[in-house]
Amino acid sequence: MEKREWRRRILERRATVKDPQGAAAAIRESLLDQPWVQMAGLVACYWSFGTEPSTHGLVYALWKHGATVMLPVLRPDNDLDWAVYDGPDSLAPGRNGLLEPVDTRRGVDAIRTAALVIVPALAVDRTTGVRLGRGGGSYDRALARVGPNVPTVALLHEGELVDGVPAEPHDQPVRYAALPSGIVRVGRVEAAT
Structure with a gap:
């Protein structure tokens, strides 16, 4: 099955998800319980839309717990710039109507400094960790800049x-x-040394 067909099927299934708010709360609480999330001073995340597992409560909770949270700003070349979230009033509609932070842009390489990276996905392969995105390649470019020891997390239904x-x-x-x-x-999983 090609990526286009995978995307179609998953988006169709997502339209029928029961209790998406409860699912988002469960994901948020699981993440916030992790020591590697609690210790992350700088987090790269995203502001969800549509049928994605909601990140709104997660972003707010990370921010309230003292983390600096960077959110993406979509550039004309579909790469991701980054800007800091500073509360619910710090977002405005950007390109394609997606909410983006209004803070100073920090550049595409700002993600290199994140201690935790949270990304959207339609599916993830349990064996390889490869994620299926929406097809623009924005997050693949961003993930290529992340260090090998930084936790990278895809949120899924x-x-x-x-x-x-x-x-x-x-x-x-x-x-x-x-x-x-x-x-x-x-x-x-890497072999223990």
């Missing part, structure tokens, strides 16, 4: 952690999938 996500050479894996049922380490 139940049933979206799967086997066999179609992958291309530019696709970047994540290390964790956060679902309402909990957080799952994905991809190949």
Whole structure:
């Protein structure tokens, strides 16, 4: 099955998700319980839209707990610039109507300084960690800039952690999938040294 068909099926299924607010709350609480989330001083996240698992409460909670939260700003070339979230009033409609922070842009490389990176996904392959996005390549470019020891987490609805996500050479894996049922380490686990 091609990526386009995967996207169509997942988006169709997402339209029928029961209790999306409860699912978002469960994901938020699971993440906030993790020491590696609690210790992250600078977090790169995103402001969800549509049928994505909501990040609104998560972003707010991270900010209220003292983390600096950067959100993406979509550039004309579909790469992601970053700006700091400073509360609910710090967002305004950007390109394509997506809410973006109004703070000073920090550049595409700002994500290199994040201690935690949270990204959207339609699905994640449990074996490889490859995520299926919406097809613009924005997050693959951003993830390519993230250091190898930084936790990268994709937020998913139940049933979206799967086997066999179609992958291309530019696709970047994540290390964790956060679902309402909990957080799952994905991809190949490095051998202990």
